[in-house]
Every structure is written in structure tokens, then in C-alpha cells.
Amino acid sequence: MKCLENIGRYASFWGQTPRSSRGHAGPGGKAMKWKLSPKKAIVSVLSAIQTLANPNPTRNHQRPILIEQEHKDSIAAYTPPSELPYYGRSPPVYPAPIANGTTPIWAQAYLLASLTISNLTLPEKLNLTIGHPGPCVGNTAPIPRLSIPSLCIADGPASLRGQEYVSAFPAGIHLAATFDADLMTLYGRALGREFYNRGVHIALGPVAGPMGRIIKGGRNWEGGGSDPHLAGKLFAQVAKAMQGEGVVAVGKHWVGNEQETRRRWDWENNRHAVSAEVDDRTLHELYVWPFMEGLKEGMGGVMCSYQRVNHSYGCQNSKLLNGVLKQELGFEGFVVSDWDGQVSGVGSANAGLDLVMPGRGFWGEKLQEAVQNGSVTEERVDDMARRLLAGWYFLGQDRGYPETAIWNNLEKHGAVDVMDDHGGLIREIGAAGTAVVKNEKGTLPLGKKRRFVCVFGYDAQVKASPWTNRDRYGGGYEENYGWETFNGTLITGGGSGSTTPPYVVSPFEAIQHRVRKEGGILRWDFWSGNPTPYLNADVCTVFINSYASESFDRKHLTDKFSDDLVLNVASWCSNTIVVIHSTGIRLVEAFITHPNVTAVIMAGLPGQESGNSLVDILWGDVNPSGRLPYTVAKSEQDYGSVLDPAGAEDEDFPEDDFSREGVFLDYRAFDRDDITPRFEFGFGLSYTSFSYSSLHTTVQPRANTNMEEWPDRHKNIVQGGHPDLWDVVAVVRCHVTNTGGLHGAEVAQLYLGVPDPEKDEKTPVRQLRGFKKVGTLAPGEARQVVFELTRRDLSVWDVVEQQWRMRRGEYKVYVGASSRDLRLESVISLR
Numbered sequence: 001m002k003c004l005e006n007i008g009r010y011a012s013f014w015g016q017t018p019r020s021s022r023g024h025a026g027p028g029g030k031a032m033k034w035k036l037s038p039k040k041a042i043v044s045v046l047s048a049i050q051t052l053a054n055p056n057p058t059r060n061h062q063r064p065i066l067i068e069q070e071h072k073d074s075i076a077a078y079t080p081p082s083e084l085p086y087y088g089r090s091p092p093v094y095p096a097p098i099a100n101g102t103t104p105i106w107a108q109a110y111l112l113a114s115l116t117i118s119n120l121t122l123p124e125k126l127n128l129t130i131g132h133p134g135p136c137v138g139n140t141a142p143i144p145r146l147s148i149p150s151l152c153i154a155d156g157p158a159s160l161r162g163q164e165y166v167s168a169f170p171a172g173i174h175l176a177a178t179f180d181a182d183l184m185t186l187y188g189r190a191l192g193r194e195f196y197n198r199g200v201h202i203a204l205g206p207v208a209g210p211m212g213r214i215i216k217g218g219r220n221w222e223g224g225g226s227d228p229h230l231a232g233k234l235f236a237q238v239a240k241a242m243q244g245e246g247v248v249a250v251g252k253h254w255v256g257n258e259q260e261t262r263r264r265w266d267w268e269n270n271r272h273a274v275s276a277e278v279d280d281r282t283l284h285e286l287y288v289w290p291f292m293e294g295l296k297e298g299m300g301g302v303m304c305s306y307q308r309v310n311h312s313y314g315c316q317n318s319k320l321l322n323g324v325l326k327q328e329l330g331f332e333g334f335v336v337s338d339w340d341g342q343v344s345g346v347g348s349a350n351a352g353l354d355l356v357m358p359g360r361g362f363w364g365e366k367l368q369e370a371v372q373n374g375s376v377t378e379e380r381v382d383d384m385a386r387r388l389l390a391g392w393y394f395l396g397q398d399r400g401y402p403e404t405a406i407w408n409n410l411e412k413h414g415a416v417d418v419m420d421d422h423g424g425l426i427r428e429i430g431a432a433g434t435a436v437v438k439n440e441k442g443t444l445p446l447g448k449k450r451r452f453v454c455v456f457g458y459d460a461q462v463k464a465s466p467w468t469n470r471d472r473y474g475g476g477y478e479e480n481y482g483w484e485t486f487n488g489t490l491i492t493g494g495g496s497g498s499t500t501p502p503y504v505v506s507p508f509e510a511i512q513h514r515v516r517k518e519g520g521i522l523r524w525d526f527w528s529g530n531p532t533p534y535l536n537a538d539v540c541t542v543f544i545n546s547y548a549s550e551s552f553d554r555k556h557l558t559d560k561f562s563d564d565l566v567l568n569v570a571s572w573c574s575n576t577i578v579v580i581h582s583t584g585i586r587l588v589e590a591f592i593t594h595p596n597v598t599a600v601i602m603a604g605l606p607g608q609e610s611g612n613s614l615v616d617i618l619w620g621d622v623n624p625s626g627r628l629p630y631t632v633a634k635s636e637q638d639y640g641s642v643l644d645p646a647g648a649e650d651e652d653f654p655e656d657d658f659s660r661e662g663v664f665l666d667y668r669a670f671d672r673d674d675i676t677p678r679f680e681f682g683f684g685l686s687y688t689s690f691s692y693s694s695l696h697t698t699v700q701p702r703a704n705t706n707m708e709e710w711p712d713r714h715k716n717i718v719q720g721g722h723p724d725l726w727d728v729v730a731v732v733r734c735h736v737t738n739t740g741g742l743h744g745a746e747v748a749q750l751y752l753g754v755p756d757p758e759k760d761e762k763t764p765v766r767q768l769r770g771f772k773k774v775g776t777l778a779p780g781e782a783r784q785v786v787f788e789l790t791r792r793d794l795s796v797w798d799v800v801e802q803q804w805r806m807r808r809g810e811y812k813v814y815v816g817a818s819s820r821d822l823r824l825e826s827v828i829s830l831r
């Protein structure tokens with residue numbers, strides 16, 4: 001036994017830290033004491049031995065350890081599976097690029113940061129690379145002698161999670177459904193303001209990974225969906241606006257974090273995380289694309305992901321961090337680990353990780369040792385610390401930043417109210433991201449009329465007790481609500497992306513308010529799956545939802561209780577309106593064609609003003625313009641191989657082959673395979689109608705624009721990638737006219753068919769490359785819509801040249817109201 005204890009000690013020399021079952025520490029991120037069970041200790045030592053044999057450059061600097069004969073005898077009984085066959089699948093890229101402010105907007109910040117770094121001791125610099133105890137989800141070390149405070153890092157993408165007196169904004173997927181770049185900016189600005197006013201320096205958001213590749217993915221709702229153009233615009237607009245308020249935006253998760261199943265290394269059972277097996281072209285054209293846009297706007301931080309990519313863990317993947325992010329995309333900010341996502345010390349340092357959270361992980365004094373023995377250069381440590389401080393200077397946080405006002409809700413504390421008038425904006429975005437997908441017999445809008453309204457379903461009212469955890473309305477981690485539905489109105493998903501709303505306006509509350517105003521009566525039942533019929537009812541609203549959370553993937557895209565509830569109501573109510581709050585794709589086949597289901601509304605995850613946003617749509621105060629940011633299929637099988645997460649089986653090194661579908665996600669796959677969806681990507685109804693006319697395309701480079709096939713190789717890379725990529729090379733114009741009888745806004749969408757002369761079959765028939773919310777237009781009013789197409793919009797990633805290539809030939813241009821409702825067609829020719 002004694003020898004096993006020793007093994008435990010050796011293992012801890014390697015710096016293994018405990019992982020809580022829910023994934024990471026809460027505010028304060030307290031380190032726990034680690035005790036190894038004998039078997040786990042053996043496994044640990046064997047992993048260590050394996051590391052010694054490891055030819056993978058991400059790990060080959062680790063120090064040897066001595067194992068006495070007695071230990072060898074004890075461990076001989078257990079043979080862990082070998083990782084060796086997987087080494088090298090992710091190409092090594094070393095050394096880590098040293099950022100120096102090449103991108104003009106970073107230059108001044110780098111001057112200041114370099115000066116500061118030159119005044120720091122090695123322990124001070126090292127201290128800046130790890131998490132420390134403090135009030136926030138993550139905290140860096142203060143350097144009092146230079147008046148550098150502890151930087152406060154907080155979740156997350158839709159609110160300052162876990163705090164009181166902050167707002168709960170709609171989730172990312174809901175914002176995406178607005179297809180409205182201006183609202184994305186206003187969202188980022190308001191959110192950023194709340195972080196700023198509470199003295200949070202670094203916000204963990206926005207999200208562009210997961211992108212929603214796995215249909216049942218547990219976190220698909222946190223970001224802008226699986227179309228890179230839409231997701232990228234959201235990512236960039238939000239990040240830019242947040243940073244405009246002075247807060248560093250950390251884009252997450254870089255990259256390939258597309259499922260929750262086996263997303264992390266299970267240290268206790270020595271089960272590896274899933275590996276996202278992504279080919280180069282798919283990586284660039286889908287998963288890297290949105291990040292490029294965020295980086296271009298000056299995004300100051302990127303969070304590396306838990307899982308492996310091509311068998312190398314996300315936070316020590318030199319190809320992704322040193323190669324793509326820092327070299328190819330010229331990233332000048334810092335890379336922070338996902339919480340407890342670091343899995344090696346020297347390996348991660350040399351592969352490009354800059355900051356470990358929430359504790360010291362494998363760094364601290366061990367990184368100092370590594371610097372002293374030459375495994376990691378001091379230059380690399382300088383670069384880590386400089387990148388962090390550059391972000392601080394970049395946003396002027398060194399000048400009068402508000403005091404950090406973040407508290408643990410288990411303690412009595414003060415109240416700093418930063419909500420301002422954000423409720424109004426949240427209500428507006430809530431309505432703008434609501435997509436009406438069925439509306440027959442003139443059901444909607446309800447309009448000014450006395451009515452008998454029934455409200456049914458568990459989703460119509462606030463959950464009787466949502467606060468199982470003070471920090472998350474949406475739950476997650478510790479409670480799963482059955483993983484299908486949330487027994488109360490759903491305004492957000494669960495986990496770190498959840499919110500802490502100051503209040504929740506439920507659909508019932510808002511409907512009741514409106515019915516009292518318009519005249520009429522209400523009946524309700526939030527409990528039964530087969531509510532008592534009211535035969536005189538004019539309208540029956542039925543509220544159902546579809547829940548998801550970080551840490552788990554969804555099990556189904558429908559649930560029987562909810563489908564039966566709708567059918568039971570529709571069996572006697574000839575005017576049944578179904579409202580679905582959903583974290584992602586929710587199939588509707590059970591009831592969509594029922595003649596008594598007269599309207600269906602995809603109400604997304606609208607945030608704290610949920611009921612008000614919905615009533616605005618129901619009664620027509622707002623004419624709906626929300627569009628589906630994904631395809632709703634008729635059958636689960638229509639999604640093919642990306643329906644379920646991989647790695648559920650007990651494999652040692654589970655893989656998920658992204659190359660199977662390549663760039664053909666969502667509508668790209670439905671278009672290629674000619675599958676008729678129930679509702680296609682980009683679809684949503686209005687209470688008025690629109691026509692499209694006068695399509696005009698021009699190849700219209702500005703003066704001195706490089707129109708060659710390749711970007712100019714003599715130009716410096718700046719943050720976001722090659723500067724030529726952002727040049728506007730063509731312009732598309734058309735007219736949209738309101739042909740109906742009500743004021744309304746239309747979402748005009750541009751899809752581009754890139755020529756495929758090589759017939760590589762890797763190029764989709766068309767891809768979204770522009771969207772514009774047009775309006776509000778009065779009846780009869782017309783407006784010109786202008787889409788600018790950049791070099792990158794017209795390019796494909798060339799895996800041989802490792803560059804974006806603007807192909808020669810005819811580009812097909814389609815403009816319309818959805819990915820299947822294409823009203824105008826033309827071409828752009830590049831010779």
C-alpha cells in the first residue's frame with residue numbers, strides 16, 4: 001500500500017488536479033485537495049510513463065521520473081491503452097508566435113505592455129499566467145507595485161451570470177434568429193455595459209463554437225448557429241460592441257467543441273475526450289470562419305476548448321493555437337483555457353496557451369521549473385503575460401476602470417444595479433428573434449378584439465422553483481429536468497451560459513395583462529397533459545419547450561408529453577396556437593399538419609422579457625421578422641450522421657469524423673441531398689408580404705483592390721487574417737417592396753454559389769453570404785438593399801497552398817426570403 005501512496009505522490013508531481021464532476025469551480029475557483037485511489041494512481045503514473053515515450057512535440061519536454069522496481073511490479077497488472085497510434089495526427093507547429101502589435105490597432109497597447117513586462121520579475125510574469133482566488137469565475141493576480149489590479153473574468157455569453165441586479169439577455173441562437181446586425185450591436189453594447197459597470201475586465205463570450213454541428217448538442221443555443229456567415233456576423237458585432245464598452249471579449253470555444261458527450265478527459269476513469277477529426281478545408285470554411293470575423297474586429301481573448309482536435313487536446317494543440325490562430329490569423333490577444341481544460345504543463349505552454357483558469361493547473365511553480373530547466377523559454381512566458389496586459393491596455397482598462405463589484409451569492413453583499421433600461425432592448429430582441437412558422441385562417445395577429453383565451457402547458461408560467469442554484473435560472477450540471485423539457489417557461493439553457501434574470505415576465509403574465517386590456521376572459525392549466533376543454537374558447541395557446549444544458553447532449557428532438565398535450569388541445573380547440581421555447585431544433589411533425597393547429601411560433605430563448613416579446617408578436621404590435629437559424633426537418637434521420645454525438649460507447653479514444661459531412665451542415669446538406677425540410681434555414685412568416693425585384697450585380701473593387709486569385713503574399717498578416725480577405729470585390733443590389741397591408745420588416749438573404757470547376761463536390765450549391773433586415777416598410781413602400789461581398793466571401797480554402805483562393809468563373813447569386821425561397825437569380829463573373 002505504501003508504494004501505491006508513493007505512486008500517488010509521483011502522480012501529483014505531474015501536476016494532476018482534481019476535477020469536480022460538474023466541470024469546474026464556481027466563483028472563487030477554490031482548489032481542492034487531491035487524493036488518488038490506488039488504481040487511479042497507477043493509471044496516472046502510467047500516463048506519465050507514456051508521456052516519456054511520447055514523440056509528440058506538444059509534450060516532449062516533460063521531465064523524466066524515476067520509478068522504483070517495487071512500483072513497476074505493482075503497476076504491471078494494469079495496461080492502459082496506448083495513445084501512440086494517434087500522435088502526429090494534428091501537425092506540430094512550433095515555436096509559438098510572439099505577438100508584437102503588428103496589427104495597427106494593437107500597436108500602442110503593445111508598447112505599453114512591453115514596457116510593463118520589462119519591469120516584471122519572472123515570478124510576477126508567471127503569476128499573470130494562472131488563476132487566483134477571488135470573487136469572479138476567474139481572477140488573475142494583481143501586481144500592486146505597478147497598480148495592476150486582479151483582472152476579473154466572468155461568464156458569459158448572454159448575461160453577467162451568477163450576479164444579482166444584472167439583466168438576462170436572449171441566448172445567442174435567439175439573437176441569430178433576428179438576422180439583424182444592428183440588434184446584434186445593441187445587444188453587445190448593453191451586455192458589455194453591464195460587465196463594465198460591475199468592473200468585470202474580461203467577459204467569457206460571445207460563442208461561435210459549438211456551431212450546432214451535432215443536432216442534439218447541449219450547447220448549440222449559446223452561439224449563432226451552424227451557418228458561418230450568420231454566426232460570424234453575430235460573433236463580430238457582439239464582440240466589437242462589448243469591447244467598445246471597454247470589456248475584453250473572449251470568443252469561445254476554439255475550436256471543434258461540438259458536443260457535450262465526452263467533451264473532457266475523465267481523469268477519474270482515465271477516459272479520453274472525444275477527438276474532433278476535422279480536415280483542413282472544413283476547419284477553415286466552417287469552424288474558423290466566424291472566429292476570423294471576431295478577430296478582425298479586435299477580439300482580445302479566445303478560449304481554447306476541452307476536447308481533442310485530431311487527437312490533440314484543444315488547449316495544447318499547437319496547430320490550432322500556434323498555427324491557425326496566432327500565425328495564420330495573426331491573433332494578438334491571449335488564449336485562456338476552458339475551465340480546468342489544461343491537460344499538460346510544458347506541452348500547453350509551447351503549444352500557445354497563455355492563461356490557465358481557474359487555478360494554476362499544471363503551471364505556477366512548475367512552469368517556473370520548466371523555464372529554469374529550459375523546457376519553456378522565458379520569451380514564451382513574456383509573450384503570455386504581454387498578451388494579457390496588451391488586452392488590458394488595448395481597452396484602456398488601465399485608466400479609471402470601475403471597481404470590481406462581483407459577489408458570491410452565498411454571502412450578504414451590496415447591490416450595484418447595472419440593468420439600466422436594458423429590459424426594453426431585451427423585449428425588442430425577444431420579439432425580433434421570434435419566428436412564426438405557421439399561420440393559417442388569419443389566426444395571427446390576434447388584434448384588438450374581445451376574446452376568450454386559454455393558456456395551456458408547463459412552459460406558460462414561471463417554474464415554481466427555478467433557483468436550485470442561485471447562479472443559474474436555467475439549471476444545468478447538477479439537475480437535468482429530464483433533459484427534454486424544463487418544467488416552467490424556458491428563457492435560457494443550462495450551465496455556464498445560463499442567466500440570472502432580475503425577473504421573468506412569463507407568457508401567462510403578459511397574456512393575462514393583454515387580455516385584461518383588450519377585454520375578454522382567460523382559462524389556464526399549466527399542469528395537465530390533457531386540459532379540460534372550454535368549448536367557447538376563441539384561441540387556445542399551448543406552451544411547450546425543449547431544454548438543453550452544458551455537460552449533456554439532448555436525447556430527443558421531440559417529447560411525447562408535449563406532442564400529446566398539443567394534440568389533446570387541438571382535438572377540441574379549432575384555433576390552437578403552439579408556442580415553442582427551444583434550445584435548438586425541435587421537430588413538429590406530430591401536430592404541424594393538424595387542421596386545428598392554426599399557428600406555430602418558434603419563440604427561441606428570449607430572456608427575461610419573454611412574455612412581453614411574445615405578446616408583441618401575438619397581438620401584432622410587432623410584425624414578425626424572426627427567421628430560423630437552422631433547418632427543421634421532417635424526420636430526425638434527415639440530419640444523417642450529425643444527429644447524435646459520437647463517443648457514447650466505451651472507446652478509449654473516441655473520434656468524431658467531421659470530414660464525413662465536411663462543410664455540408666444544415667441547409668447545405670438538405671440542398672445537396674434534395675431533402676424537403678419541414679421548415680428551411682432562414683424561413684419565417686410575416687403578417688404582410690414582400691416582393692423582390694431589380695437584381696443587379698457588379699464586380700466592383702475599390703481602387704487598388706487586388707483582384708488576383710490569391711491574396712498578395714507581400715502583405716503582413718494582421719489580426720483576423722490576410723488583409724486582402726476583407727476587400728469588397730462585388731456588390732449586389734435589389735429592391736424589396738412591402739406588397740401587403742401592414743407595416744413590416746423583411747430579412748433579405750443572399751446565397752452564393754461558388755464555381756466548382758474542379759468538381760470537387762466539397763463546394764455547396766449555395767451558401768449564405770449576406771443578410772439584411774429591411775424595414776420597417778409601410779404598405780407599398782420599396783427600399784433598395786445593398787450587399788457587399790468580400791474576397792473571402794468568394795473564396796474557398798485551398799489546402800495545398802494553405803490560402804484562401806478566389807476562384808475564377810461564374811458565381812451564382814440568389815437573393816430571397818429563405819434558403820429555399822429564392823426570388824431573384826444572377827451571376828458574377830470573375831475572369
Ligand code: BGC
Pocket residue numbers: 023024137155156204252338339496
Ligand atoms: C465552460 C465555459 C465557461 C467556463 C467558466 C466551462 O465549463 O465550458 O464556457 O466559460 O466553464 O464558467
